[in-house]
Amino acid sequence: MILNDYLQHFEVNQELIRQVILEGLSKGGDYCDVFFQNSISDYIGLEDNEVNRAYSNIDLGVGIRVIKGYQTGYSFTEIISPETMKKAARTAANIANSNQSIDAQALSEHKPAEYYKINTPWEKIGIEEKIPYLQRINEKVFQNDSRVIKSNISFNNSTSYILFANSEGRITYDYQPMGQISVSCIAEQNGQREQNGFNLSGRRGIEFFTDENVNRLAEEAVKRTVSLFEAVKPEAGEMEVVLSAGSSGILLHEAIGHGMEADFNRKNISIFSDKIGKPVAESFVTIVDDGTNPHVRGSINIDDEGNDTEKTFLIENGIMKSYLHDRLSAKFYGVKPTGSGRRESFKHMPLPRMRNTYMLPGPHKREDIIASVKKGIIAESFTNGQVMIGGGDFTFYVKFGYLIENGKIQKPIKDINIIGNGPEVLKNIVMVADDFKMTEGGWTCGKDGQGVPVSMGLPTVKVSKITVGGY
Amino acid sequence: MNNSEKESIAAFVIELAKKNGADEVAVNLGEESEVGIQFRDGEIEQLQESQQSSLSVSIYYQHKYSSHSTNNLSRTALKEFIEKAVRATRFLTADKFRELPNPKYYPSSLDLDLNLFDPTFDQVKTEDRIKLVKEIYETSKSESDKIISVAAGYGDTIFSSLKVHSNGFLGHNQGTLFSASAEVTVKDNDSRPEDWYSAQSRFKHKIPGAEIIGKKAAQGALKKIGQTKIKSGTYNMLVENRAAMRLISMLISPMSASAIQQKSSYMDGLIGKAITSEILTITDNPFIPGALGSKIFDGEGIATKQRSIIDKGILQQYFIDNYYGKKLGMEANGGSSSNLLFSIGNQSINEIVTEINQGILITGFNGGNSNSTTGDFSFGISGFLFENGQIIKPINEMNISGNAKSFWTNLIRLGNDPYAYSKWQVPSLLFKDIAFSGS
Numbered sequence: 057m058i059l060n061d062y063l064q065h066f067e068v069n070q071e072l073i074r075q076v077i078l079e080g081l082s083k084g085g086d087y088c089d090v091f092f093q094n095s096i097s098d099y100i101g102l103e104d105n106e107v108n109r110a111y112s113n114i115d116l117g118v119g120i121r122v123i124k125g126y127q128t129g130y131s132f133t134e135i136i137s138p139e140t141m142k143k144a145a146r147t148a149a150n151i152a153n154s155n156q157s158i159d160a161q162a163l164s165e166h167k168p169a170e171y172y173k174i175n176t177p178w179e180k181i182g183i184e185e186k187i188p189y190l191q192r193i194n195e196k197v198f199q200n201d202s203r204v205i206k207s208n209i210s211f212n213n214s215t216s217y218i219l220f221a222n223s224e225g226r227i228t229y230d231y232q233p234m235g236q237i238s239v240s241c242i243a244e245q246n247g248q249r250e251q252n253g254f255n256l257s258g259r260r261g262i263e264f265f266t267d268e269n270v271n272r273l274a275e276e277a278v279k280r281t282v283s284l285f286e287a288v289k290p291e292a293g294e295m296e297v298v299l300s301a302g303s304s305g306i307l308l309h310e311a312i313g314h315g316m317e318a319d320f321n322r323k324n325i326s327i328f329s330d331k332i333g334k335p336v337a338e339s340f341v342t343i344v345d346d347g348t349n350p351h352v353r354g355s356i357n358i359d360d361e362g363n364d365t366e367k368t369f370l371i372e373n374g375i376m377k378s379y380l381h382d383r384l385s386a387k388f389y390g391v392k393p394t395g396s397g398r399r400e401s402f403k404h405m406p407l408p409r410m411r412n413t414y415m416l417p418g419p420h421k422r423e424d425i426i427a428s429v430k431k432g433i434i435a436e437s438f439t440n441g442q443v444m445i446g447g448g449d450f451t452f453y454v455k456f457g458y459l460i461e462n463g464k465i466q467k468p469i470k471d472i473n474i475i476g477n478g479p480e481v482l483k484n485i486v487m488v489a490d491d492f493k494m495t496e497g498g499w500t501c502g503k504d505g506q507g508v509p510v511s512m513g514l515p516t517v518k519v520s521k522i523t524v525g526g527y
Numbered sequence: 528m529n530n531s532e533k534e535s536i537a538a539f540v541i542e543l544a545k546k547n548g549a550d551e552v553a554v555n556l557g558e559e560s561e562v563g564i565q566f567r568d569g570e571i572e573q574l575q576e577s578q579q580s581s582l583s584v585s586i587y588y589q590h591k592y593s594s595h596s597t598n599n600l601s602r603t604a605l606k607e608f609i610e611k612a613v614r615a616t617r618f619l620t621a622d623k624f625r626e627l628p629n630p631k632y633y634p635s636s637l638d639l640d641l642n643l644f645d646p647t648f649d650q651v652k653t654e655d656r657i658k659l660v661k662e663i664y665e666t667s668k669s670e671s672d673k674i675i676s677v678a679a680g681y682g683d684t685i686f687s688s689l690k691v692h693s694n695g696f697l698g699h700n701q702g703t704l705f706s707a708s709a710e711v712t713v714k715d716n717d718s719r720p721e722d723w724y725s726a727q728s729r730f731k732h733k734i735p736g737a738e739i740i741g742k743k744a745a746q747g748a749l750k751k752i753g754q755t756k757i758k759s760g761t762y763n764m765l766v767e768n769r770a771a772m773r774l775i776s777m778l779i780s781p782m783s784a785s786a787i788q789q790k791s792s793y794m795d796g797l798i799g800k801a802i803t804s805e806i807l808t809i810t811d812n813p814f815i816p817g818a819l820g821s822k823i824f825d826g827e828g829i830a831t832k833q834r835s836i837i838d839k840g841i842l843q844q845y846f847i848d849n850y851y852g853k854k855l856g857m858e859a860n861g862g863s864s865s866n867l868l869f870s871i872g873n874q875s876i877n878e879i880v881t882e883i884n885q886g887i888l889i890t891g892f893n894g895g896n897s898n899s900t901t902g903d904f905s906f907g908i909s910g911f912l913f914e915n916g917q918i919i920k921p922i923n924e925m926n927i928s929g930n931a932k933s934f935w936t937n938l939i940r941l942g943n944d945p946y947a948y949s950k951w952q953v954p955s956l957l958f959k960d961i962a963f964s965g966s
Contacts, residue, residue: 106620110593292964442894446719451894451907473905525905525926
C-alpha cells in the first residue's frame with residue numbers, strides 16, 4: 057500500500073490533515089501530531105471439541121496530540137470528519153495558552169521499512185478457512201496423551217492500518233498484521249489436575265501456521281501440561297538460577313528493559329537514572345531492544361510517533377549505552393529518538409516502550425552452565441512478570457523448570473515466583489551461552505494502562521544468586 | 528446520544544441481524560466522556576479529554592454464537608458489520624446451550640435507583656480539577672526533601688449504556704466515576720523506592736482531599752527507605768486492606784462456572800465445604816446505594832441478588848452465568864460479583880501489629896501468579912517486619928508461596944478497616960505460618 061491508499065482508507069486528504077494540525081497549534085503549542093488508526097481483530101475459539109464461539113472488534117479513530125515544552129494535551133475522536141477532528145485538535149491545543157501560533161511544515165511522505173510483509177491480508181481470510189486449524193490441533197492434543205481431559209484452542213488475528221502526520225511535515229503509515237494460535241490443556245492423573253499451554257504469535261499471515269507449527273502447538277501444549285504431574289516446589293531462598301534460552305528473555309524485559317525506558321529516567325525515578333556510560337555487567341553481556349526483527353511480534357516498521365525503528369543497544373559489552381526514547385525524552389536528553397514511542401491505540405498518547413528485547417549470544421556452552429550449578433534451578437517457561445521501577449525489584453513467574461543439584465538436572469518444578477533486583481541481577485549474570493533463541497509466544501507488555509505487543513529472547517544464562525519462591 | 532437515540536440504533540441492529548437470519552440478538556451500546564489530568568514537576572504534564580462510544584452485538588443463529596463490537600456507529604458501517612457478523616456465525620458449530628437467558632432471569636422491575644450518578648458532575652470545571660491535582664502534588668512534595676518525584680492524577684468519567692435483548696429485555700444504565708491519586712518516589716542511596724495512594728468514588732465529594740491522598744503516598748514511600756530482604760522462614764503475615772485485593776482475586780476466580788465446567792478450578796465439588804477458616808464470610812450485595820459495584824442486572828441482563836458467597840468459611844455458591852450454567856445443569860445466578868462485603872474484626876491494623884507482636888506486614892504485592900486449577904500460588908511482596916508490636920524495618924525482594932487450599936485455613940484475624948475505594952470492601956487480613964522466601 058502507498059500513501060494514497062491510507063488517505064483513502066481514512067477518507068481524508070493532506071490538506072485536511074494540515075488544517076487539523078494548524079488547529080492543534082492554534083493556542084501556542086510547539087508541536088502537533090495526528091494518528092489515524094483502524095484496527096480490526098477476529099477471534100475464534102474451540103472448547104469441548106467444538107469451534108463454538110467467534111468474536112470480532114473494530115476500533116477506528118484519530119488521536120491528536122499537542123506538546124508545549126514537556127506538557128502534553130491529548131484528545132481523540134472516533135468519527136473522522138473535518139468538524140470532529142478540528143474539535144479534538146482544539147481540545148488538545150488547550151495544553152498551551154497563548155495567542156501566538158507557529159506554522160506547520162508542508163507534509164512530505166516518509167516511506168517506512170517493511171519488516172513483516174504477509175501473503176494475504178487477514179481480512180481476506182474467512183472464518184471457514186481458520187476453523188480446520190483448531191479442529192486439527194484439538195484432535196492431535198487428545199491423540200498425544202490420554203490424560204488430557206480438556207483442551208481450549210483459539211485463533212486470533214488482527215490488522216491495524218495507521219496513518220501518521222505531524223507539524224514538522226512528516227506523513228507516514230504502517231500496516232501491522234498479527235496472528236496467534238493458543239492451546240491450553242488440562243490433564244488428570246490419579247485425581248490430580250494440571251493446566252498449561254503453548255502459543256505461537258507474530259506479525260504473520262496465515263502461511264505461518266504450517267503443518268509443522270500446528271503439530272508443534274499440540275505437542276508442546278500437552279508436553280508442558282503433563283510434565284507438571286511430577287513437579288515439586290523448590291526450597292525457598294537465594295540460589296543459582298539458570299534461564300533456558302528463549303522466553304527467559306522476560307528477565308531482561310522486567311529487570312532492565314522497563315528501567316531503561318527514558319521517561320522514567322527523565323523523571324529521575326528509575327533505578328538506572330544516571331547510569332549511562334557506566335559498567336553494569338560482565339563484558340560478555342550485550343542487551344538490545346530491536347524493532348526490526350522480521351515478523352517478530354514486537355517489531356514495527358515505524359513507531360507510533362512516525363519515527364523509524366531501530367536496533368537500540370541498551371547494554372553493550374557490559375556498559376550501559378542508551379535508554380529507549382520517545383520524542384519527549386529524546387528532546388530532554390538531546391538525542392535522536394530510538395523509534396520506541398508506542399501506544400496501545402489512537403485513544404492513548406505514546407510513551408517509550410520496548411519492542412523485542414534480547415541478549416546477544418555469549419562465550420559459554422549450555423551444558424557447561426548446567427554442570428557449574430551446585431544447587432539451584434533451571435527455569436524453562438513463564439507466565440508473567442512485573443517491576444518496581446524505582447526500587448528495581450522485579451519478579452517473574454516460572455510455570456515450569458527443574459531443580460539442579462551438583463551439575464545435574466533433577467526433578468521438575470512448577471508455579472514459583474522469582475524476585476530480584478535489576479542492577480544486582482545484571483552484575484550477577486556470570487555465564488552466557490551461545491544458543492540464543494527468540495521467544496515465539498504472544499507476550500503483551502503493560503504500562504500506564506496501555507498494552508503493546510512485545511517479544512524477547514535470551515541465550516541460556518546463569519545468574520549466580522536470586523531469590524526463588526518455595527517452601 | 529440520548530436514551531431514545533440509543534434505543535433506535537439498538538432496534539436497527541436487532542432488526543438487521545434478524546433479517547440476515549439471526550434467531551436471537553443482544554445489543555449493548557455504551558458512551559462515555561472522560562477527563563484525565565496528571566501534574567508533575569510543578570506543571571500539568573498531561574491533559575486528556577475524550578468521548579467514546581461502542582456497540583457490541585451477540586448473534587444466535589440456530590444455536591451458533593458469536594459476539595462482535597465496533598465503535599463505528601454510522602448506519603452504513605453498521606449494516607456491513609452486522610451482515611458480516613451473521614455470515615461468520617453460520618460457519619460455527621451449533622451448541623444447544625447457546626441461547627439468550629430465559630426471560631425469567633431478567634429483573635422484574637428496573638425502578639430501583641441505585642444512586643450511581645453525581646448530580647454535581649456538570650459543575651466540575653477544569654480549574655477545579657487542576658486545583659485538586661496541584662494541591663495533591665504540593666501536599667505530597669512538602670512532606671520531605673527526600674522526595675524526588677510526585678505525580679498527582681485526577682480523572683472523571685460520565686457514562687451511559689443500553690442493553691437490549693431480542694427476547695424481551697431493555698435496560699439503561701448511567702453513572703459517574705471520580706478518581707484521584709498520587710505516586711511518590713524518594714531517594715535512598717542508589718535506590719528510588721515508590722508508593723502510591725488512590726481513591727475512587729461515584730461522587731466527587733467522597734474523594735478525600737490532598738491532605739489524605741498526597742500525604743499517604745508520600746509517607747508510604749518515605750517509610751520504604753532502607754528496604755532489605757530478610758531471612759527465609761515462616762512468619763505471621765498481616766496484609767493491608769488495599770493489598771489484600773490480590774489475594775481475594777485468587778480466592779474468587781476459581782468460583783466461576785466456566786472454571787468449574789472446564790475443570791480448571793480447585794473448588795470443583797466444594798460447595799457446602801470449608802474453603803477458608805471460619806472467620807471469613809463474604810456477601811455479594813448489588814444494591815448498596817452509590818457503591819462502585821452496584822447494579823440491578825449484570826452483563827447478561829440477569830437480575831442481581833444479594834447472596835452469600837462464603838459463610839463462616841463454607842463455600843455457598845459459584846458465580847454462574849447463562850451459558851456455563853446450562854452446560855453444568857445449574858441455575859444461572861449472575862456470572863460476576865457486584866459489591867463484595869466481608870466479615871470484619873474489631874481491631875485496626877496497628878492494634879493487630881501491637882497485639883500479635885511479630886510478623887510481616889505486607890503493603891504491596893509485586894508480580895507473581897496463582898494457578899486456579901491446583902491452588903498453587905507464589906507472589907513477590909514488599910512491606911515491613913514487626914517485632915515486639917513495633918515496626919522494625921521495611922522489607923522487599925521476598926516471595927510468599929503456598930497452596931490456596933491450606934493458605935485460607937491459616938486466616939486467623941480480620942481488621943476493622945474494609946477498603947472503601949473498591950467494589951471489594953476487603954479488610955486487612957492476618958494469616959499464621961506463611962512461608963516467606965528471602966535471603
